[in-house]
Amino acid sequence: MxxxxxxxxxxxxxxxxxxxxxxxxxxGPGAYAILKSVYEEGTITxxxxxxxxxxxxxxxxxxxIEKKLGxxxxxxxxxxxxxxxGARVTENGLKLMELYSNINxxxxxxxxxxxxxxx
Amino acid sequence: MxxxxxxxxxxxxxxxxxxxxxxxxxxGPGAYAILKSVYEEGTITxxxxxxxxxxxxxxxxxxxIEKKLGxxxxxxxxxxxxxxxGARVTENGLKLMELYSNINxxxxxxxxxxxxxxx
Numbered sequence: 001m002x003x004x005x006x007x008x009x010x011x012x013x014x015x016x017x018x019x020x021x022x023x024x025x026x027x028g029p030g031a032y033a034i035l036k037s038v039y040e041e042g043t044i045t046x047x048x049x050x051x052x053x054x055x056x057x058x059x060x061x062x063x064x065i066e067k068k069l070g071x072x073x074x075x076x077x078x079x080x081x082x083x084x085x086g087a088r089v090t091e092n093g094l095k096l097m098e099l100y101s102n103i104n105x106x107x108x109x110x111x112x113x114x115x116x117x118x119x
Numbered sequence: 120m121x122x123x124x125x126x127x128x129x130x131x132x133x134x135x136x137x138x139x140x141x142x143x144x145x146x147g148p149g150a151y152a153i154l155k156s157v158y159e160e161g162t163i164t165x166x167x168x169x170x171x172x173x174x175x176x177x178x179x180x181x182x183x184i185e186k187k188l189g190x191x192x193x194x195x196x197x198x199x200x201x202x203x204x205g206a207r208v209t210e211n212g213l214k215l216m217e218l219y220s221n222i223n224x225x226x227x228x229x230x231x232x233x234x235x236x237x238x
Contacts, residue, residue, distance in 0.1 A: 009188055011138040011145060011215075013222055019130040019236065026130060069128055071238065092238055096130075099236045103132055106229045110222060117138065117218045119190065119211055 009119040013111050017103055019096075026068055032100045034058045038074055039089040039097070047087070128238040132230050136222055138215075145187055151219045153177045157193055158208040158216070166206070 018028035038047035038058070048058035062074050073093035078085045089097070137147035157166035157177070167177035181193050192212035197204045208216070 009140070009190065011140055011218070013136065013138055013218075015134050015136045015226070017132065017134045019132055021128070021130055069238070071128065095238055099130070099233075099238075103229060103233060107134070107226060110225045110229075114218070114222060119188070119214055119218075 011117040011119065013114065013117065015107060015111070017100070017107060019100065021069070024068070027065055027096060027100065031061050031065055032097060032104075034061050035073065035089060035093055035097050038062075038087050039094075042086045043084070044074070044076070044087045130236045130238065132233065132236065134226060134230075136219070136226060138219065140188070143187070146184055146215060146219065150180050150184055151216060151223075153180050154192065154208055154212055154216050157181075157206050158213075161205045162203070163193070163195070163206045 016029060019026050033051055034047065034053070037050045038044055041047040041050055044059055044062075045055050048055045051058070066073050071092045072090050073096065075088045075090055076085060077088065135148060138145050152170055153166065153172070156169045157163055160166040160169055163178055163181075164174050167174045170177070185192050190211045191209050192215065194207045194209055195204060196207065
């Protein structure tokens, strides 16, 4: 065995993106996933279930951000197509999702071209 | 007061970038800062001091990564210009710094164009 073996190491880059306000953590990947899931599923119950979360947890995450920002991200309503009510992501909620998603996509594009780094 | 006030909210995006190997966390902003500081200062003592870290902590971070990857990132030597010895970031260490720094720069460029997000 030689003391100076040639190593071939592959490293995989990953990242976490979040939004702050006045230095306080506000919105990250978890909250984004919840908003997206509620948007896609149309109810908080189904949106949370899809992510294997409890309704209570998912709703709590949304409410916490709404309180910090003083805006509404998700509106619930009664009735609807299935009669059981539903949840609607507000304009501000959609805007927040879009801001997050745009940066995420740009970051992912960068990582795609360097998804495996060799030392 | 109106119930539908227009809010102007400014959110600031931030991120953490790291490298994994086989799903294990290997290298992140802390280790990058240490390598960079050792590279710039020329000794582990000075490099650690610049970051308000102990020699022991900084060296421990480097050694842990070296052990995980099976390569040397920093070599120490005796003598040198000041006679007290020093530390040299190896070729692999420089490569690792460069890989990290390149992605960091690309991410920062993206955030520069969206450093303040308005809802």
